[in-house]
Amino acid sequence: MSTEASLLQRRRPLTAAELGVIPWLKVLLPDERERAVEDLKITDAKAGDFICRTGRPVTYWFGLVDGLLKMSADNVDGQTMTFTGVPPGGWFGEGTALKREAYRYNIQALRKSMVAGLHIDTFHWLLDHSIGFNRFVMRQLNERLGQFIAAREIDRMGNPNIRVARSLAALFNPVLYPGLGTVLRITQQELAYLVGLSRQRVNEALTTLAAEGAIAVEYGGLRVLNLQALRTGMF
DNA sequence: TCATTAAATTGTT
DNA sequence: AACAATTTAATGA
Numbered sequence: 001m002s003t004e005a006s007l008l009q010r011r012r013p014l015t016a017a018e019l020g021v022i023p024w025l026k027v028l029l030p031d032e033r034e035r036a037v038e039d040l041k042i043t044d045a046k047a048g049d050f051i052c053r054t055g056r057p058v059t060y061w062f063g064l065v066d067g068l069l070k071m072s073a074d075n076v077d078g079q080t081m082t083f084t085g086v087p088p089g090g091w092f093g094e095g096t097a098l099k100r101e102a103y104r105y106n107i108q109a110l111r112k113s114m115v116a117g118l119h120i121d122t123f124h125w126l127l128d129h130s131i132g133f134n135r136f137v138m139r140q141l142n143e144r145l146g147q148f149i150a151a152r153e154i155d156r157m158g159n160p161n162i163r164v165a166r167s168l169a170a171l172f173n174p175v176l177y178p179g180l181g182t183v184l185r186i187t188q189q190e191l192a193y194l195v196g197l198s199r200q201r202v203n204e205a206l207t208t209l210a211a212e213g214a215i216a217v218e219y220g221g222l223r224v225l226n227l228q229a230l231r232t233g234m235f
Numbered sequence: 236t237c238a239t240t241a242a243a244t245t246g247t248t
Numbered sequence: 249a250a251c252a253a254t255t256t257a258a259t260g261a
Contacts, residue, residue: 187243187244187245188244188245188246189244189245199245200246200247200248200249203245203246203247207246217245219243219244219245219254219255219256220243220244220245220255220256
């Protein structure tokens with residue numbers, strides 16, 4: 001099991017292709033972008049590795065370049081509740097990084113992933129200098145709040161079909177995860193871990209959703225055909 | 236590049 | 249939880 005400490009040691013600079021999937025780089029001015037790229041480091045995470053844990057101090061702002069992550073929080077009663085998955089292009093921890101506090105949730109890799117990190121000092125420098133970056137972070141914070149509230153409902157939802165549908169809709173949030181197209185590489189097992197259901201129930205739900213025309217199930221992933229239907233549960 | 240084999244993923248009980 | 253069927257990835261000629 002690797003922690004932030006070991007993650008920090010296995011870092012390397014990013015390739016051009018990896019830089020391409022970082023959405024907020026596009027909103028920076030050339031000099032801002034140069035400074036950000038210079039500081040960006042990437043690291044590998046095995047399935048099950050924690051990127052960050054509740055209570056740890058924030059040293060980096062993290063984003064997913066490739067793979068799949070799970071975002072969860074420990075409830076007051078000790079229960080673990082999953083907010084959402086994080087697909088490639090997703091960045092997280094800005095709320096805690098802003099206030100230089102400790103993480104309030106856990107981020108765990110669902111499969112082998114590549115995680116990019118921007119040092120918190122650079123994060124704050126960008127906040128102080130870049131209008132575009134501020135706009136990005138603000139939108140991100142606002143959207144994350146909405147997602148958090150939605151997650152509470154999803155957790156209480158009885159119907160597994162609708163539960164899976166809403167979780168998928170959250171994954172395809174165009175504001176939080178802009179790079180994502182209509183296809184998502186996620187196995188049914190990974191989705192099961194994410195929504196907290198058994199794999200066979202997820203399989204059944206996906207089959208139903210596919211029959212309704214909301215998605216198309218493919219080997220090792222799925223394609224969203226009707227995002228609105230997933231969100232509302234109206235098929 | 237193609238055929239063979241191993242591993243991963245899915246659909247079903 | 250276990251099984252068989254299917255798809256992809258890896259290997260080596």
